[in-house]
Amino acid sequence: MTAETADTAAIPAKAGPSLGLLRFAEAVSIPIGALVVSALLFALFLVAIGKDPLQFYQLIWTGGFGSSFSIQNSLQRAAPLILTGLAFAIPARIGLTMIGGEGALVLGGFSAAAIAIPLVSNAVPPPLTLLVMALTAVLTGGLWVGFTGWLKYARGVNETIASLLMSYIAIAIMNFFVEGALRDPASANKPSTMPIGDAYRIGSIPGTDVHWGFAAGVVLALLLWVLMSRTTFGFAARMTGGNLRAARAQGLPVGWLMVVCCAIAGAAAGLAGFFEVAAIHGQANASLVAGYGFTGILVAFLARQNPLAVIPVAILFGALAAAGGVIQRRMGMPDATILVLQGMMFVVLLVSETFYGRLKLFQPKATGQRA
Amino acid sequence: MDNALVTVLIAMLGGAIRVSTPFMFVALGETLTEKSGRINLGLEGNLVLGAMVAYAVSYLSGNAWLGVLAAGGSGIFLGALHGYICKLPRVNDIAVGIAMMSFGTGLAFFFGKPFIQPTAPRLDAIPLGDWTGNPALAQALQVNPLFFVGIALAVFMFWAFRNTRWGLIVRMTGDSAASAKAMGVSVDLVRFLATAAGGFLAGIGGAFLSLYYPGSWNQGLSSGQGLMAVALVIFARWDPIKCIFAALLFGAAGALGPSLQSIGISQGYYFFNAAPYILTLIIMIISAGSKAAARDVPGELSITK
């Protein structure tokens, strides 16, 4: 089936296939229309500051998708963003604004690198080591964000603020160990944990330069889409997100649902941290704090919290990051150019939310306009 | 050791006064916005853009206070944009806030490039502690006028929310849009104005960063202070006076790490540096969940539902 069901399944399903088709058309054309509008607005901005918009968009294409190298560049950069996008999207479906993905990624990556130290020194086979590392990262991330979910449920602590604070604390914990007890003495000027070594590094997807984190992100996005739109759990979670009081009245285990959704989110971000360590750095250090958790928030919003839509949006963001370098090099524009473009896209896409259910084109003739 | 303790306490007092002002302005702005029933998570964007604009205008005009005003103006621009977009049906104000944060920061970085190098005229301080004869204390009591403006504003807001027609209208809009409508109040207009005014204050907070302390413009200037200030509002239970105390506490906690190192305690400095975050989290956990807490929340606020 198609992606639109994720957004509409909470609405009583009296719809026929034609309504489904209309909804799908709406869910696809509004965001694309918004992207086009924001691109035009940004073109105006470029003209106003005396730059050539045609050259700009041509370079975005060249840098993001123009060649096999550029495509792989975009996909590689998208890999952590899929996972951190999911980390924001899943709690959002249950109504929680959880922005702790950054902290879970950092701690997940750190714990994976830490557990690898005794395994590598005892020559445990790489596949087993990587499995243990991945599980540790998932568990750490899950517990870290799950705890924030529990605070929300049990103590009523605002989850947005708490998860932000927890991210700062997570980074302090990582730095404390990386520069202290777990520091590899050889990592002189860049304090890091002991490297896992090339034999333990997870490679690229065969035939590409893209690491396995991308594949893992795609698979997890599919699984979570099934979970959220095709299972009782997902239905209960979305119902809680739609109307908390009604969900309670229905006797749904609201607190448990919240904690599990947050734990899933933390696990996804923790997994992103695992891939940063196992595929890229080979050790944990301050480079884990790269802002992927925060970019994931933008990705999830643009994807309207739909796990499947997270994939193309993350690729789009990866492509923008990849093209940002080309823009700097060829047009002499500052790196903040892409930030402005992203900000503009984000604002316009949010404005476009208001058109859902209000454009005549996508309304079935019988039912007319919905509020 | 007593001497060392005094050093740390004076440093924390000084830190509280120096570091707290941007938190104060952003938190007061957010309090006003949230009291009207809307949340603007994007004040970090206002803060950073305000810092850049203030520095640029101060440099170009030679007048730091003109820079402060211009920063407020840039804050109104972002705040009004937020307020206008949120007026549209089905638009999530938290999402718009995050979008404005990214948009405002991007604009500030993009247009701020030429202003990193120059030295702009800065705001002056009022020396309040020269009579003490203690240089450290005298330094701690070098106070920027904006600090007092912030406190006066908090007292005024506290009074105005209770005792003026405008204050009542804002609170009513925030507690129940339906009853505000029934009274003939334009909910959208009130929220639009409250968000724009909140944006103005956050912009001023940014001006303090670039024109007084630390008194310079660069891309790493804020390090999330606008986000933390929004957190302080919930921590301060939407009370302007408590916002002041929260900001002071946060500033003092931030001075803890460097001042402990200055008297020779440097073990685990990462945790001392993270003290403000840990402290805020602990207080939130302790204070949340109480009946009193639930009572202070504006009823229309999406973040608390």
Added chain:
Amino acid sequence: MTLTAISRRRLLKVGAAGLAASALPFGIARAQTNVVLGIVYVGPKDDFGWNQAHAVSVESLKALPGITVVEEENVPETDAVAKSMESMINLDGANLILATSFGYYNPFVVELAKKYPDVTFRHAAPLWNKDKDPANAGSYFPYLNQAHYVNGVAAGLSSGGKIGFVAAKPIPSVLSNINSALLGARSVNPNATVQVIFTGEWSLPVREAEATNALVDAGCEVITCHVDSPKVVIETAEGRGVKTAGHNASQAPLAPKGFITGAEYKWETIYKSYADDIAAGKTPPNFLVGGYNNDMLRTTPYGAGATPEAIAAADAAIAALVAGAPIYKGTLKDNAGNVVVDKDYDNYDPYLDGMTWLLEGVQGSIT
């Protein structure tokens, strides 16, 4: 940036794409006539510090014939830097890559150098290992601690000898600057001390200002630093009425009253030599380090804070360093009482690259 530069790059791009696809060992031959220099910065290139020092130096190369410079700023030490460098190679035809941040080297520069053997990679830290690392990679690094030693000499004679040091992280390159500043100050004033505060981050303006204030409150008369952008530290110290010594780039204009002098890199010496080598068809040296003795450092012109004795002593110290006088010599203890130096060390001795101690006379701890 001129239009002709852009169109030249466009032409190059086509040529380079063909090169990369055919993967012929063609790059070196090409490099003799045309240099496409790609440089990556970890922060904004106008940060009044580390990145700016590089950007200013590379700017001076742009005017030279046969050189095209492509720059990318704010590139984090993640796979983003690998992809940025690779994109410079694939899309711009870069044949000389300068990676200017410490964390770029391993694994990113090393792995990319293996993948693109025809491209010359040079990294700004003494990390290249001729036994392990690819032959087309390499390192360059001026030992700034020599200039911090000179800072110490000038500071020791321009004040009572109490120096405050705002430092980012307790890593060897930072510790070396702190220790050298102390040794410089002690060479002219045996009672001199250096008090250090670590901020924990390379750039955190508010905490840097707090640290500066804490040091001044603790009685320091001169403030110097090792953070990415010293602007805030120098301006805050100037505002407090104490003297300052700079780091990375010139901060003299920021402190008209109290500026003594500053430790600066002279990257253009290195970049110019690379460009000359490539123009002459030679491969640039794999390992290029230096200091005052080979014109890789400079001392900021003395400011109003420097006393005449300080200027004389600092100039003498520079002359001695040019002649190869060691900084770490004799028997030195760390501030926990262990002997860490028991003989004279050459200023480029690898032992000093790995220091994990603060000398006796430095107040502060690295844990």
